[in-house]
Amino acid sequence: MQTANHSKGTAGTIGQPITYEKIPTQIFADSKEASNAVAREIADLIRQKQNEGKPCVLGLATGSSPKTVYAILVRMHREEGLSFRNVISFNLDEYYQMEPDSIYSYHRFMKEQLFDHVDILKENYFIPDGTVPSSSLRDYCTSYENRINAVGGLDFQLLGIGGNGHIGFNEPGALINSRTRLITLDHSTRVAASMEFGGLHNVPRKAITLGVAPILNARRIVLLAWGERKASVIQRAVEGPVSELNPASYLQAHPDVSFVVDESAASELTRIKTPWAVDSVVWDNKMIKKAITHLSRTLSKPILKLTDKDYNDNGMSDLLAQYGSGYEININVFNQLQHTITGWPGGKPDADDTYRPERALPAKKRVLIFSPHPDDDIISMGGTFQRLVDQGHEVHVAYQTSGNIAVADDEALRFIDFVVDFNNGFGIDNEETNQLFLDAKNFLRHTKDSEIDTPEIRKVKGLLRRGEAKATCRFVGIPTSQAHFLNMPFYETGTVQKKPIGAEDIQIIENLIDEIKPHQIYAAGDFADPHGTHKVCWDAIEAALNRSKEKEYMKDCWVWLYRGAWAEWDIYEIEMAVPMSPDQVLKKRQGIFKHQSQKDGVVFQGEDSREFWQRAEERNRGTAHLYDELGLAEYEAMEAFVRWKF
Structure with a gap:
């Protein structure tokens, strides 16, 4: 962990480093370590208040950032006897209009993540009510704040931070003296939430939020941020001026605040970047x-x-x-x-490999590419994938998850119609199969936005994506027998929220590695969201690798990490860069096109409205341009890798 010199100015005292940070900032190696420290602080406060015979008043946040904190508190309750009977909690916000039992509601989130697993009294936790009639909203918001004041105010406020700097749902433009109120969500906030809601059109436009003023009234504030996507907004909040354009910067005025971040979220801070x-x-x-x-x-x-x-x-x-x-x-x-830079990602045969990123021997390698979703292989390393096949290596692809939640309902309906029409057209009388598809079709036509896909629907969507992945393998030139569909259990929840990886997930990975005995492994190394599928998939791979590392064949296995279509490794980190010609860039694009369900309106588009092939090409061309700017050879595009070592 690294802790800043918290001088409010930019010049340190004699013998002290200069600091640009205006908010105390603690940097941890990863989000798990950071979450553990925060959970311990909350637990210590709860116990202190218990010893004093007083209630502990907590302000709580939702979103991906605090999930691990809540999981650790639940474990401490079960294993260490931490009681929540003296805890009174107030949540920051809730979507409006939002029924409390909706799968998207923060009521449900808090119950599933914390309240249902500890002994907090039901009458002691409060979450803004997303169903209050509009005519009563002003009085309701006032009463919510008054309730906090009536119990003595917040002892501790836990915060996340939005990509635009919002705290709670206090969007850019919120004033420092703003109170609890109904707000209109910023477009960027709705886009960021679109993954959880299965598309932007499902995200509410309004929310109730605790205001900036009552947040600043908390006696202690801790803000969490994980991943590189939060790096720039953290830098602006910590080092920049106080501005309503970045509401988190208001925290510079608080007497007892800490930002707790992982290394990725800290990457733009001056003491890390330069x-x-x-x-x-x-x-x-x-x-x-x-x-x-x-x-x-x-x-x-x-x-x-x-x-x-x-x-x-x-x-x-x-x-x-x-x-x-x-x-x-x-x-x-x-x-x-x-x-x-190498055009031989599997190593160049009969060449001096002293200064090459990969070994020359064995000349023909067994290669295992792990793809978290059914299209990450071609999007993130399609050019390298093609090179490995063309150069005669035995290439296997392991599709770790089904990717079924990223398939739009209309794509599934099109697939179902084809199967039903196919059976009818060829006189295939399979009543059970036809009924299964008809039931699925009926569900999709009448499903509500808040309903989770049935197992049958998820099966249909998973089969659709499996077919696309097979088409890509055929296009690149490997037999579909070398495409391995792992369907890792952690993913199969039907929602964006996944289960933690378990022993079964790790065993699936370990068994495949043991079966193939690869000389090279490629895996996704973009961990921007610690709860995202790529990170969870890597955690399973890492655990399997560490369990297998003493096996004889692993002594000759190198592991290379690629990144997704949104970002690339920093230039100083890159250890292998595989150049692509204009023709190879075009061929990679054609391979991405095999994933038809991911074109023309992707379910989880994020803030970037472009299609995946466009994002990938910009990233690959950007990497090549960077090498060119530094004075090296000019290429059309490049894919970059970092080697992971045991």
Whole structure:
């Protein structure tokens, strides 16, 4: 964990590092470690209040960020005897209009995540009522605040942060003295929630939220943020000016607040992004690559054109003092970047591999590509996938989940109609099958937005995506016998919210690795959302790898991590970059097109309205352009990888 020097200014005292941070910020290695620390603080406060014979008044948040905190508190209740009988809680917000038993409601979220699993008294937890008549809303919001004041105010307020800086549902433009009220949700907030709701059209436009003023009245505030998608808004809230355009920045005025973030969410903070600008650093190879590539990009100068003056003017004089010459440093970093580029991701046979990212031997490798969803393989590493096949390696793809929740109902209906018409057209009299499809069709036609797909519907949607994945494998050139559909159990809930990975999930991965005995493994390494499918899928792979690492064949297995269509590895992190020609970019696009259910209105589009092939091509071209800007060879596009080591 790293903790900031919390001076409110930018200049530290003598002997202290400079700090740009105006809010105390604790950085943990990952969200689990951070959540554990926060849960411990809440538990200690509850116990302290119990010893004093007083209630503990908590302000609670929803969303993905606090889920692990709640899970740890539930475990502490079960295993350590932590009682919640003296806890009084108030939630920040609720959608409007929203029935409390809806699968989308925060009432249901809190019950499922915390309240139903601990001994808190039912009359002691309060969540804004999303069904209050509009004529009574103003009085209701006033009474909600009055109820908090009546029990002495909030001892502790837990917060998340939106991508636009909102706290609670206080969107950009909210004033520091705002009270509890009905608000109109910002478009970006609704887009961010669209995954949980199965599409933007299902997301409510309004919500009830505790105002900024009552949030700031809490005696202690802790804000959580995980993943790189929160990095820029965290930097602005912590280091930027106080502004209504970023409501989280109001917390700079609070006397007892902490931001608790993981390394990814902290990545834009000055002490992380350019640590040499705030303090002395250890100039190891990774730090040198990070500094030189940053300097090159900042000055828009190729690496080999950087001068000693550039180093001195940008806070890196101690690097020069240590190594003597910017010229030698430039050449060293340039050569390292050059050595990451290869057209032979499986290793080049009969070649000196001293400076190549992959081994030459064995010349023909068994390769296992893990794809969290049925299209991540072709979207994220389609060019490399094709290269591996073309160069004669035995390539297997493991589709970890069915991907069924990402299929729109109309796509499923089209598929069902085809099956029914096919059976009728060829006189196939399978009454049970036809009835199954007809029941599914009837459900889809009359389902409500709040209803979870039936197991039969999920089966149909999963089969549709399986067929698309097989089509991609045929297109790339591997037999469908080398496509492995794992259908990991953690995913099969019918909702965006998944179960934690279990022993069965890990065993499925371990069995497949043991069966194939790969020389190379490729896996998704984008962990922006700690509760997202990619992260959970990687956790299962990592656990399986650690259980298998002593096996003889694993001693000759290298693991490469790719990233998704939304972001790429930082240039200093990349250890293998596979270039693509214009023709290869086009072929990758055609492979992505095999996933017809994911075109023309994807269910979980996110903030980016473009199709996946467009996102992937921009990312791949951006990586190639970055190498070009740094002074290396110019390519049409590149896919990038980082090696994971046991």
